[in-house]
Amino acid sequence: MSEGKIRRPRAETPKGFRDYFGAEVTERKAMLDAIAAVYHRYGFDPLETSAVETVEALGKFLPDVDRPNEGVFAWQDEDKDWLALRYDLTAPLARVAAQYRNDLPSPYRRYAMGPVWRNEKPGPGRFRQFYQCDADTVGSGSVAADAEICAMLSDIFESLGLAGVYVIKVNNRKVLNGVMEVAGLSGDDKEAERGIVLRAIDKIDRLGEEGVRALLGAGRKDESGDFTKGAGLSDEQAEVVIGFTTAKRETGAATIARLRELVGNSAIGAEGVTELESIAALLQAQGYGSDRIQLDPGVVRGLGYYTGPVFEAELTFQITDEKGRPRNFGSVAGGGRYDGLVKRFTGQDVPATGISIGVDRLLAALRAKGRAGGATEGPVVVTVMDRDRMADYMAMVGALRQAGIRAEVYLGNPKNFGNQLKYADKRGSPVAVIQGGNEKAAGTVILKDLVLGAKIAESATLEEWKDRPAQVEVPEADLVAAVQRMLAK
Amino acid sequence: MSEGKIRRPRAETPKGFRDYFGAEVTERKAMLDAIAAVYHRYGFDPLETSAVETVEALGKFLPDVDRPNEGVFAWQDEDKDWLALRYDLTAPLARVAAQYRNDLPSPYRRYAMGPVWRNEKPGPGRFRQFYQCDADTVGSGSVAADAEICAMLSDIFESLGLAGVYVIKVNNRKVLNGVMEVAGLSGDDKEAERGIVLRAIDKIDRLGEEGVRALLGAGRKDESGDFTKGAGLSDEQAEVVIGFTTAKRETGAATIARLRELVGNSAIGAEGVTELESIAALLQAQGYGSDRIQLDPGVVRGLGYYTGPVFEAELTFQITDEKGRPRNFGSVAGGGRYDGLVKRFTGQDVPATGISIGVDRLLAALRAKGRAGGATEGPVVVTVMDRDRMADYMAMVGALRQAGIRAEVYLGNPKNFGNQLKYADKRGSPVAVIQGGNEKAAGTVILKDLVLGAKIAESATLEEWKDRPAQVEVPEADLVAAVQRMLAK
Numbered sequence: 001m002s003e004g005k006i007r008r009p010r011a012e013t014p015k016g017f018r019d020y021f022g023a024e025v026t027e028r029k030a031m032l033d034a035i036a037a038v039y040h041r042y043g044f045d046p047l048e049t050s051a052v053e054t055v056e057a058l059g060k061f062l063p064d065v066d067r068p069n070e071g072v073f074a075w076q077d078e079d080k081d082w083l084a085l086r087y088d089l090t091a092p093l094a095r096v097a098a099q100y101r102n103d104l105p106s107p108y109r110r111y112a113m114g115p116v117w118r119n120e121k122p123g124p125g126r127f128r129q130f131y132q133c134d135a136d137t138v139g140s141g142s143v144a145a146d147a148e149i150c151a152m153l154s155d156i157f158e159s160l161g162l163a164g165v166y167v168i169k170v171n172n173r174k175v176l177n178g179v180m181e182v183a184g185l186s187g188d189d190k191e192a193e194r195g196i197v198l199r200a201i202d203k204i205d206r207l208g209e210e211g212v213r214a215l216l217g218a219g220r221k222d223e224s225g226d227f228t229k230g231a232g233l234s235d236e237q238a239e240v241v242i243g244f245t246t247a248k249r250e251t252g253a254a255t256i257a258r259l260r261e262l263v264g265n266s267a268i269g270a271e272g273v274t275e276l277e278s279i280a281a282l283l284q285a286q287g288y289g290s291d292r293i294q295l296d297p298g299v300v301r302g303l304g305y306y307t308g309p310v311f312e313a314e315l316t317f318q319i320t321d322e323k324g325r326p327r328n329f330g331s332v333a334g335g336g337r338y339d340g341l342v343k344r345f346t347g348q349d350v351p352a353t354g355i356s357i358g359v360d361r362l363l364a365a366l367r368a369k370g371r372a373g374g375a376t377e378g379p380v381v382v383t384v385m386d387r388d389r390m391a392d393y394m395a396m397v398g399a400l401r402q403a404g405i406r407a408e409v410y411l412g413n414p415k416n417f418g419n420q421l422k423y424a425d426k427r428g429s430p431v432a433v434i435q436g437g438n439e440k441a442a443g444t445v446i447l448k449d450l451v452l453g454a455k456i457a458e459s460a461t462l463e464e465w466k467d468r469p470a471q472v473e474v475p476e477a478d479l480v481a482a483v484q485r486m487l488a489k
Numbered sequence: 490m491s492e493g494k495i496r497r498p499r500a501e502t503p504k505g506f507r508d509y510f511g512a513e514v515t516e517r518k519a520m521l522d523a524i525a526a527v528y529h530r531y532g533f534d535p536l537e538t539s540a541v542e543t544v545e546a547l548g549k550f551l552p553d554v555d556r557p558n559e560g561v562f563a564w565q566d567e568d569k570d571w572l573a574l575r576y577d578l579t580a581p582l583a584r585v586a587a588q589y590r591n592d593l594p595s596p597y598r599r600y601a602m603g604p605v606w607r608n609e610k611p612g613p614g615r616f617r618q619f620y621q622c623d624a625d626t627v628g629s630g631s632v633a634a635d636a637e638i639c640a641m642l643s644d645i646f647e648s649l650g651l652a653g654v655y656v657i658k659v660n661n662r663k664v665l666n667g668v669m670e671v672a673g674l675s676g677d678d679k680e681a682e683r684g685i686v687l688r689a690i691d692k693i694d695r696l697g698e699e700g701v702r703a704l705l706g707a708g709r710k711d712e713s714g715d716f717t718k719g720a721g722l723s724d725e726q727a728e729v730v731i732g733f734t735t736a737k738r739e740t741g742a743a744t745i746a747r748l749r750e751l752v753g754n755s756a757i758g759a760e761g762v763t764e765l766e767s768i769a770a771l772l773q774a775q776g777y778g779s780d781r782i783q784l785d786p787g788v789v790r791g792l793g794y795y796t797g798p799v800f801e802a803e804l805t806f807q808i809t810d811e812k813g814r815p816r817n818f819g820s821v822a823g824g825g826r827y828d829g830l831v832k833r834f835t836g837q838d839v840p841a842t843g844i845s846i847g848v849d850r851l852l853a854a855l856r857a858k859g860r861a862g863g864a865t866e867g868p869v870v871v872t873v874m875d876r877d878r879m880a881d882y883m884a885m886v887g888a889l890r891q892a893g894i895r896a897e898v899y900l901g902n903p904k905n906f907g908n909q910l911k912y913a914d915k916r917g918s919p920v921a922v923i924q925g926g927n928e929k930a931a932g933t934v935i936l937k938d939l940v941l942g943a944k945i946a947e948s949a950t951l952e953e954w955k956d957r958p959a960q961v962e963v964p965e966a967d968l969v970a971a972v973q974r975m976l977a978k
Contacts, residue, residue, distance in 0.1 A: 009545040011587035011834040014572055017539035019585055025535035041890050043868035043897030043916075046514035050506035050618050051540065051574075051604060052562070056498040073541070073572070075564035083503055083562070085540075096508055098500035105915040107900045115540060129539050140900035144879045148900075151887070285880035286887040345500040379532030390633045391774035398640070398775040401530050408532030411596045411629035411637075426594040427532075 016122030017129055023376065028363055030373040031160065032113050032133060035357065038156045039111035039135045042148065047110040049092040051117075055082035057095045059344060073119045073128075085117035089134040089356065090341065097138045097352070098345035107139035113359070127360075134335075136354025138342065143275050146170075146309040146337055146353050147282035153313050153333060153355055154292045160362075161371040165317040166332075169296035172276050172309050173336070175259055176201075176244065176300070178269015182262065183233065183240040196231035201245050202300045209242060216241055247297040252280045255295045275309060310336035311355060315365050329365055333357040378428030380407040380483055383421070384414035385436040396433060396445070396479055403480045405487070424450060431486050433479070444473050449486050505611030506618055512865065517852055519862040520649065521602050521622060524846065527645045528600035528624045531637065536599040538581040540606075544571035546584045548833060562608045562617075574606035578623040578845065579830065586627045586841070587834035596628035602848070616849075623824075625843025627831065632764050635659075635798040635826055635842050636771035642802050642822060642844055643781045649851075650860040654806040655821075658785035661765050661798050662825070664748055665690075665733065665789070667758015671751065672722065672729040685720035690734050691789045698731060705730055736786040741769045744784045764798060799825035800844060804854050818854055822846040867917030869896040869972055872910070873903035874925040885922060885934070885968060892969045894976070913939060920975050922968070933962050938975050 013019055020028070036046070055074050074084035086092050089112045097108055113133040122128055135152065137145045150168050157166040176198075180186050185193055200207075200215035207215070214220035216238040219230035233241065243262050249255045256277050263269025276295055283293050299312045315329035335355035342350035366372040382397045384390065393409045400407035410420045424432045434446040453470040474482040502508055509517070525535070544563050563573035575581050578601045586597055602622040611617055624641065626634045639657050646655045665687075669675050674682055689696075689704035696704070703709035705727040708719035722730065732751050738744045745766050752758025765784055772782050788801045804818035824844035831839035855861040871886045873879065882898045889896035899909045913921045923935040942959040963971040 008834055008836060009548065010543070011546065011584050012543065013539060013584075013588070014541050014543050014566075014570075015568075017541055019539065019589075020535075020537040022534045022536075025537045029535075040865070041893065041895050043870075043895060045511045046509075046518075047511075048509040048514045050502060050508065052503050052506055052606070052618065054499070054501065054503050057500065059498065073564060075562060077503075079504075081503075095500050095502075099502070100508075105912055107912075109897070109900075117541070129541065137900055141902075142879070142900050144883060144898060145900045147883070148898075155890075282880050282883050285884050345497055347497060376529070381532075390631070391771050394633060394636070394771050395774050401644075404530065406530050406532060408598070409633060409637075411598075411626055411631050411634045413630075423594055423596075 014128075016120075016127055018127055026376060027367070027372040028131065028359065031363055031366060032131075032359065034159055034373075035133055035156050036111065036113065038152060038159055042109075042135070042152050042155075044109045044111040044135050044137075047093070047096065047112050048114065049086070049089075049096060049112070051085055051115070052083050053086050053092055053095065055084045057345075058084055058086065058091050071119055073117050087118050088116050089114070089132050090136070090338070090354070093134070093136055093138065093354075094341035094344065094352075097342045097350060101346065107137050107145070109135075109137045111135040131359035133357040133359050134354055136352055138352040139350055140353070141339070141351035143278045143309065144282055146275075146311075147279045149335060149353055149355050150279070150293050150311055151283060151286055151288055153311070153357075154288055156357075157313070160366060162315065162365070162369065164291075165369070166292070166313060166315050168293040168311060168313045169299045170276065170279060170293060170309060170311055171295070171297055171299040172272040173306050174268050174272025174275065174308055175263060175297065176272075178263035178266035178272055179240055179244040181266040181269060182264050183237040185233075185237065193231045193233070196229075197233070197241055198300055200231065201241065201298070204245050204298055209246065212245065213238055213242060245298050248295070252284075252290055252295045255297070256280070259297065272308070279309060305338045305340060306336040307339045308337035309353065310334070313355075313357075317369065319368055329368070331358075332362045332365060377406070377430055378424075380405055380431045380433060380487075381420070381424040381427065381429045382407065382409045382433040383417065383424075384410050385417070385434060386440075387414050389435075389440070392435070392440075396435075396476075399480055400483060403484065405480070405483060421448075431483055433483070435476070439473070439476075443476050445476050445479055446471060446473050447479075447482055447486055449489075452489075503617075505609075505616055507616055515865060516856070516861040517620065517848065520852055520855060521620075521848065523648055523862075524622055524645050525600065525602065527641060527648055531598075531624075531641050531644075533598045533600040533624050536582070536585065536601050537603065538575070538578075538585060538601070540574055540604070541572050542575050542581055542584065544573045546834075547573055547575065547580050560608055562606050576607050577605050578603070578621050579625070579827070579843070582623070582625055582627065582843075583830035583833065583841075586831045586839060590835065596626050596634070598624075598626045600624040620848035622846040622848050623843055625824075625841055627841040628839055629842070630828070630840035632767045632798065633771055635764075635800075636768045638824060638842055638844050639768070639782050639800055640772060640775055640777055642800070642846075643777055645846075646802070649855060651804065651854070651858065653780075654858070655781070655802060655804050657782040657800060657802045658788045659765065659768060659782060659798060659800055660784070660786055660788040661761040662795050663757050663761025663764065663797055664752060664786065665761075667752035667755035667761055668729055668733040670755040670758060671753050672726040674722075674726065682720045682722070685718070686722070686730055687789055689720065690730065690787070693734050693787055698735065701734065702727055702731060734787050737784070741779055741784045744786070745769070748786060761797070768798060794827045794829060795825040796828045797826035798842065799823070802844075802846075806858065808857055818857070820847075821851045821854060866895070866919055867913075869894055869920045869922065869976075870909070870913040870916065870918045871896065871898045871922040872906065872913075873899050874906070874923060875929075876903050878924075878929070881924070881929075885924075885965075888969055889972060892973065894969070894972060910937075914943075920972055922972070924965070928962070928965075932965050934965050934968055935960060935962050936968075936971055936975060938978075941978075 072084040072087050074082050077083050115129050116132050117129050150170060153168050180194055200212045204212050211220060215230050216233045217230050219228055221227045247255060247258045247262060249258055256273060259273045263273060280295060299310055312331055313333040314331050317329055318326045319329050321327050333355055337353040339351045380400055382393045384393055397407045397409045410423060430451050432448040432450055439445055449470045456470055561573040561576050563571050566572050604618050605621050606618050639659060642657050669683060689701045693701050700709060704719050705722045706719050708717055710716050736744060736747045736751060738747055745762060748762045752762060769784060788799055800823060801820055802822040803820050806818055807815040808818050810816050822844055826842040828838060828840045869889055871882045873882055886896045886898045899912060919940050921937040921939055928934055938959045945959055
């Protein structure tokens with residue numbers, strides 16, 4: 001590996017990327033394993049596509065522009081084709097569903113977990129590489145497939161120990177389309193207005209009814225004085241839209257009844273309401289109550305491609321934000337039905353529905369609730385008192401490992417014994433094993449209980465620890481058993 | 490997601506990349522989990538770096554060239570810095586060890602597993618994205634760290650069920666350097682010759698002693714008539730090099746003795762021999778016999794950056810190659826000591842040693858030996874006889890899942906019942922559940938044993954199956970218990 005330049009390279013993670021160490025890796029793995037177990041039980045099969053896709057397959061060319069859309073990391077290969085890192089797991093699924101359509105079972109039910117990449121401005125907590133964890137059913141137009149996604153999400157939260165602190169909200173784009181129709185916003189020439197309306201509805205939690213009303217009408221000036229142009233709806237039109245976003249009632253049945261009023265004669269709207277009703281009935285039959293899954297017309301989901309039911313999972317417990325104010329933890333997963341994605345490739349309608357879990361946010365939630373498994377204790381450290389007897393120390397460590405105990409011999413420069421104990425401390429080691437010349441001659445080893453030692457160091461009085469020594473000397477033959485006893489305490 | 494163009498995108502994996510389905514994913518995961526368990530037991534902590542690195546950190550600039558070296562996928566970010574996908578897990582480790590040197594424990598012991606990317610010509614079985622699985626100790630110059638890597642590799646093979654069909658070979662670059670010195674090839678002006686010698690030695694398995702001799706001398710013409718220029722060594726020089734590659738003896742001690750003769754007065758050579766001797770002694774003390782780990786001066790390892798002990802793990806069982814000839818399965822892991830990598834960043838010497846396992850090759854080996862775990866049975870499929878009773882079917886599937894049984898309701902168009910059974914077949918489903926109007930009225934369900942059904946279909950005579958019906962009708966309340974009985978058979 002030639003350096004090429006005299007100047008030394010900077011040792012830096014690229015801007016917007018980060019490294020994950022130790023428990024950060026194992027905790028995420030434990031969570032993904034638990035989620036995969038639920039996906040598996042529901043009959044979904046794993047799929048792992050490559051990180052790299054053709055930009056063409058990702059659909060990231062803007063009209064009339066011959067460079068990839070911003071938002072992806074892209075480059076040209078030797079044949080001048082543009083390649084890019086995937087920015088989600090849905091676009092690769094659409095490509096796979098089209099590419100292997102003659103070989104895959106239909107419906108094709110797959111889960112996928114792995115990193116995705118976004119070429120966006122990084123910010124605090126916003127990285128350019130992050131994990132997603134998706135499950136989708138491709139090739140089923142049945143609302144049973146949508147209901148199942150919601151049930152599965154619920155099971156996932158329960159299995160992660162989040163029972164009682166989550167809610168899965170279900171809405172339907174068709175109902176929204178019906179409302180647009182009733183409000184006179186369904187024409188092809190009204191696309192800009194519909195976009196503004198969608199974005200306005202999506203902000204109801206943050207802006208409240210009044211803020212949304214302003215955005216539906218002439219526009220809204222925010223606290224900083226910035227003005228956002230509104231959709232220019234009349235008061236009557238705005239009333240219909242607001243009516244939709246506030247249609248949620250105490251029970252699913254009451255919400256359904258209210259939505260039916262709102263969509264009036266719109267055929268698409270009525271279809272959407274019927275679908276929501278079916279989903280609610282299917283979930284009811286399986287015992288998923290409205291404490292876990294509920295109809296909520298306030299849920300819009302940003303992405304343009306949803307065509308039917310949409311889902312959003314929120315965690316309802318409170319955390320303190322960066323300014324010390326309590327707020328709900330909020331959304332950790334979202335999804336819905338998107339019947340147009342595979343059609344891009346094949347020209348044929350292929351209905352599909354699915355969910356994407358925001359892995360980093362969900363993991364942060366588990367940590368906040370003390371539910372993140374996978375953190376592990378450091379290794380037992382066998383210290384080196386006499387570097388010529390490395391073979392003895394390695395034999396000890398070998399015996400410990402044989403017994404399934406995580407252990408290692410100190411491999412740094414053994415000269416300074418204090419450094420060895422500092423190392424054990426930094427590794428979170430529970431036990432240090434020591435054998436100097438005296439112990440060797442006596443056929444013994446010394447075991448230092450570092451967990452207890454740390455407690456004693458913290459404690460004001462030694463009184464409570466006096467009958468439990470932080471250090472014992474045992475025959476070398478008892479090494480494994482004695483360490484096991486110390487670890488079991 | 491706008492299409493932008495009328496022409497439909499091609500649904501294709503980019504050239505040289507591939508998708509992994511179902512068992513391909515779970516088998517690899519099971520293997521990596523087993524390897525991670527051993528790494529963990531040895532005290533290594535996980536590290537997951539981002540897939541993207543600065544090209545500068547990767548060291549992939551050629552001297553006097555301002556574009557990244559071929560071999561990596563690279564692009565310029567908005568600040569015109571070059572970024573690239575990592576091509577291995579060692580370069581990112583060197584960057585991490587330098588970047589976090591004040592925070593990490595020293596020695597820093599980490600394992601890493603994940604995809605790496607090579608911008609190379611793809612070929613059969615040669616992909617541009619593949620998995621590696623590494624463990625390294627950074628900050629230890631002790632040969633105990635090298636010995637440990639070998640012991641750990643051995644434990645990994647044993648834990649994967651490959652006892653008796655692998656061997657780990659150990660050599661030392663310093664011995665080779667000593668041999669170069671004895672052969673008069675140690676000067677700075679001899680770098681080209683040393684390169685040719687290294688590559689020649691690396692080919693001894695394939696070309697035999699005579700072929701290597703030709704490459705050490707004037708050169709070699711291969712079967713196709715192509716000529717490879719040799720190192721131009723004299724017969725005496727070639728003799729020394731050949732002596733080294735053929736220095737392996739029956740026992741480690743005899744090999745050591747022979748190597749000591751060969752390196753003569755070379756100080757670096759003598760140091761290398763002593764290191765090999767220490768490694769052998771440490772492994773001996775832990776009970777790793779020469780049937781598992783052996784000294785083998787034939788091992789060179791391609792990469793230029795190794796500075797001390799080098800390791801190579803080979804699987805010794807035979808497979809048939811594409812032409813039907815038996816051959817040894819061969820190398821599945823390699824590594825060694827590389828004391829210069831971190832120095833690139835910091836200017837300070839940081840000794841390091843480690844191993845990289847070729848995940849795809851090792852997985853292929855496990856499959857060849859029938860040792861790949863993680864393959865899973867398809868889901869129980871609840872068929873849909875009456876689409877208006879979807880809630881009933883979903884309740885059944887819910888009950889099965891509650892009992893931990895992998896199950897799903899058929900979500901495609903239920904019109905054609907044959908398609909439902911074909912689907913169950915394609916999914917490798919063990920049991921199909923059927924409830925039509927008659928069964929509903931009778932309060933029963935029909936269970937079709939698809940595993941047994943397939944056996945009966947294959948069998949010439951029904952005689953042997955006659956007392957074991959492939960289909961039973963049970964009360965609906967017994968659904969879960971009856972499916973469990975069928976799965977347990």
